[in-house]
Amino acid sequence: MSQWPNGRLLSTAARLVEHAWVDALDSLGLTHAGLIVLHLLGPGAQSQTELARQARVQTQTMSRTLDRLEREGLVARIRDERDARRHLVTRTDAGTAAWQQARTLEADVFPPLENAEELRAALLQIITASSAKRW
Template sequence: MDDWPTGRLLSVAARLVEQRWRESLERIGLSHAGLIVLHLVERDPLPLGELARRARVTAQTMGRTVEHLERSGYVRLVADPSDRRRKLVERTEEGGRVFDGIGAIEATVFPTVEQAAVLRMSLLQIIRHVGGDPEAPGPDGADDGPARAERG
């Protein structure tokens, strides 16, 4: 592996981490998409369309994810105070507890990486560049994504 091109290393690492993440999240009844939703509604409830836009998925895909989270008791739909016809997705207390426990899961999924913050910044740069907009912030307008920098 020492002589593998960087792209191959990144691809293999991504597949292995994704598989381990999926297995770990499934044990608590959560998908990766569900984790993204719990992160996006961490501070404030959001409309389904805005969630889809920020997660970079279709409204239909987001709708299925939210339905699953709602059945699991992790989110609920509430009326938008500014437009009672529109529904907002809001995280429940149980959803908050599950999301807060993600750090412990991350600690078992990711190896200890020297200079984790540097790796994180490099990954953000790659995602932004390959995604077509190297100057764009993350999906929620911030650089801290579901995995906070201090979690490594």
């Protein structure tokens, strides 16, 4: 495995960590994708397109993630009165509560690393470089 190319190591590591998230989150009725949305809604209501852009995801994908969150009662969609094409998405009280509970989980889920700072720097560099081509 130490001879795997970078990309394969990256996606394998991501999948394994994401798996640990699943176990921790489903007691809260949340998924990883949903948690990101709750996090992004911190500052206030946002349109779906705006949420998708920030999560680096297609609007179609965001639409379905919001379906789930809405079904679970963690989020509400309200038609924007000024622009009836847009849906303003807000956290419900239950959504805020779930988010606060989830905030503390990261430490349990992510394995402790010696060089965590270098990892973060490298990942940010990858995201920046790849986002440039795509967004």
